[in-house]
Amino acid sequence: MPHGSLSIPARLCLLAWDSMEVTGTVRLNSLVRAGALVELAQRGLLTDEDGIATPADLDSDTGDPVLDGLLELVRESRPHRWHSWVSLRARITLDAVREQLAAGGYLRAEKRRVLGVFPTVEYALARVAVVQELRTQARAALRGPMPVAEISERDAALAALADAAGLLPPDSRPAPGRVEQLTERVGEAAAVLRTVVREVRTAKATAVAS
Secondary structure, eight states, X not given: OOGGGOOHHHHHHHHTTTTOTTTTSHHHHHHHHHHHHHHHXXXXXXXXXXXXXXXXXXXXXXXXXXXXXXXXXXXXXXXXXXXHHXXXXXXXXXXXXXXXXXXXXXEEEEEEEXXXXXXXXXXXXXXXXHHHHHHHHHHHHHHOSSOGGGSOHHHHHHHHHHHHHTOSOGGGXXXXXXXXHHHHHTGGGHHHHHHHHHHHHHHHHHHHHO
16 A cells, blocks of 8 residues: 555554553544544545535445445445544444555554453554654645645645644644635535534544543
């Protein structure tokens, strides 16, 4: 899997690797799912109908198994609002992203047994340089000096979500108004991004308080 082809949820998973104190819990589940929802909205495969995440049709796909898996889940489920999908069965998306990153060589999958009986898989970061590059790109999107208009829609969404989840160091604090500018850069998916960013911030606050 070429680095440039990594989806938003895959990039968020990598960015979160050393940044989140609660990797693998509800917070990371929600963050990765939020990224997948935004990317499907950006691609026009999920549309907003009065706040409901709605498949554009029953046949289109992305060719990315993680995104297509979520798209199929939305198609097969009763209608839900965007904020509900951020957490609803979100572990499914996180598990799929980890498997995808392991297959691409970004993570190492290590099989273990809990209590010597129950099989489980633990993951370790295999390509540190990629994470460093992703952090540099996200920081540049948040801090500038590149004009927002020159940032891709995917990078703009990634930076906004990374900021909401607190994935970047303190010196990456965005300039005033920058996050809103990045959100607007996402175009028709901006309303979706705002909604899922609120959910990610809520998950972050809950994790910190617990």
